[in-house]
Amino acid sequence: MKKSTDADLAMSKSAVKISSDLLSNPLCEQEPSFLEMVTAFDTAMKRMDSFNQEKVNQIQKTVIEPLKKSSSVFPSLNMAVKRREQTLQDYKRLQSKVEKYEEKERTGPVLAKLHQAREELRPVKEDFEAKNKQLLEEMPKFYSSRIDYFKPSFESLVRAQVVYYTEMHKIFGDLTAQIDRPGLSDEQRERENDAKLSELRALSIVADD
Structure with a gap:
């Protein structure tokens, strides 16, 4: 999305640069109709650039920034998964220790160590079960909410494009009405250009390659 908006801005800025360069061309001083x-054209390009900037600002506020905020949640989520995994490893280690003493002959020292191991296991087991339960309950909610979170941004993106291209249709429609010669097809314009180019090539000062 960021690359897209950067490209949009670069496009409209380039169009404004083209119109500005044309205005400073000596042909504009010599030909009032061309001026x-x-x-x-220059007015249209500046209007286009202005609307494009509005579109990009809208996308920045309603699409890019919300997505950045959404992605900032993932480190916390990943950390919760890692904490659950660490607690699981501690739980398995202490559970293995309890099982080892349970398999030994029930002497006084062994029973004492078994009791101590079970006491160490209890809070770790409870901690793991709490973390595991929380993830099992909240992960599906987090997963299912991603579409609902993104929908407003997607709708805003589409609306911003609709507004922009509606204005572009008006701007270029007005521009066409001002400078276009109606009734000429693209093929006719191409033939005119070819004819003018042939005249230029026929001049004696033009080298024949």
Whole structure:
């Protein structure tokens, strides 16, 4: 998303640079009709850049920043899983210790050590069961909520694009009405360009490659 908005801004800034360069071209001083066309184009490009900036700002606030906040939750989640895993290892270690004493002959010293091992195991077992229960209850909720969290951002992204492209349709529609010669097809324009290029190539000062 960040790469997309950066590319959008670069595109509109480049378009404004093109119109600015055209305005400073000597042709605009020599041809009033061309100056009028370029001025209309420059105004359209600046309007496009302004709306594009609004779109990017909207996406930043309603898409990029919420996703950053969402991703910040994952370290805490991962830490909870790691704490549960560490507690599980402690639980297994102490459980193994209890089982080892249970397998030995029930002498006084062994029974004492067995009792001590069980006492050590009890709080660790309770801690593990609490952490495990919490994850079993909350992980599905966390997983199922991800769509609900993302929906508003996705809707905002679509709305921002709709507003932007609606304005672009108006801007370029107005621009076309100002500078376009109606009735000419792209093929006719291409033939005109080819004809002009042939005239240029026919000049004696143009080298024949």
